[in-house]
Amino acid sequence: MPLLLSPADRVVALVAHPDDAEILFFGTLRRWRDAGAAVTVVIATHGVHGISVTDRDAGIRLDAEHRPAESAAAYAGTEIDVECLGLEDGALQPDRHLVSTIEEVMTRLACTVLLTHAVHTGNDHQDHHAVAKAAVNAAARIPGCTTILHGQPIAAHHSVDGVVLVDITNHIDGKLKALQRHQSQSGRYYLGQPFTRHRSAAPGWAKLPHQAADGRCFEALTPSLMLLANPPERP
Ligand SMILES: [Zn+2]
Numbered sequence: 001m002p003l004l005l006s007p008a009d010r011v012v013a014l015v016a017h018p019d020d021a022e023i024l025f026f027g028t029l030r031r032w033r034d035a036g037a038a039v040t041v042v043i044a045t046h047g048v049h050g051i052s053v054t055d056r057d058a059g060i061r062l063d064a065e066h067r068p069a070e071s072a073a074a075y076a077g078t079e080i081d082v083e084c085l086g087l088e089d090g091a092l093q094p095d096r097h098l099v100s101t102i103e104e105v106m107t108r109l110a111c112t113v114l115l116t117h118a119v120h121t122g123n124d125h126q127d128h129h130a131v132a133k134a135a136v137n138a139a140a141r142i143p144g145c146t147t148i149l150h151g152q153p154i155a156a157h158h159s160v161d162g163v164v165l166v167d168i169t170n171h172i173d174g175k176l177k178a179l180q181r182h183q184s185q186s187g188r189y190y191l192g193q194p195f196t197r198h199r200s201a202a203p204g205w206a207k208l209p210h211q212a213a214d215g216r217c218f219e220a221l222t223p224s225l226m227l228l229a230n231p232p233e234r235p
Pocket residue numbers: 016017020125128
């Protein structure tokens with residue numbers, strides 16, 4: 001499926017935690033920014049509870065600025081904007097507060113293309129579910145938001161079901177560097193090189209094996225079908 005973005009597009013990558021956007025679609029965002037679209041990463045929570053049990057036992061604490069600053073560093077020099085809504089992580093609910101908070105930010109950014117988490121996934125993080133549900137709900141009231149794309153769940157054993165494959169071969173090294181910016185999360189398998197390379201090869205092997213055999217790297221996205229039935233009209 002061709003997915004053409006133009007300088008008139010305003011992409012909002014709406015995620016739950018400070019490292020999610022890099023894991024799900026760092027290369028995609030870089031490509032779309034290079035195509036001239038405005039791109040903003042919006043992080044719902046500050047992520048202070050994203051700390052390992054070992055670190056917590058060692059007395060390490062995070063403040064509300066720590067992890068959003070790591071995200072900002074991940075996008076330094078890319079012309080991609082990053083903002084954090086400062087909500088508390090771990091117990092997000094797709095309730096009126098979350099939906100209206102998201103609606104406000106999407107309206108302010110004049111979002112035409114929304115990227116977010118997968119909606120229906122068994123063992124993905126509970127905050128990912130909440131953000132995806134609230135974002136889809138809010139997007140229905142954003143004039144001009146004609147495309148919603150969902151990243152693959154982060155769970156290691158989830159099979160690829162994306163139908164939009166974005167070739168990120170030229171950005172895989174940058175993606176690995178961006179993931180390393182999340183120093184407070186170091187040691188987590190899903191930020192490391194083996195998992196990231198595997199995850200970027202898997203969509204190719206599933207859908208485009210010839211390209212996978214050539215070493216191409218991908219990010220897989222799943223569109224919301226309802227909105228695809230509504231052809232984009234852009235200024
Ligand atoms: Zn997350």
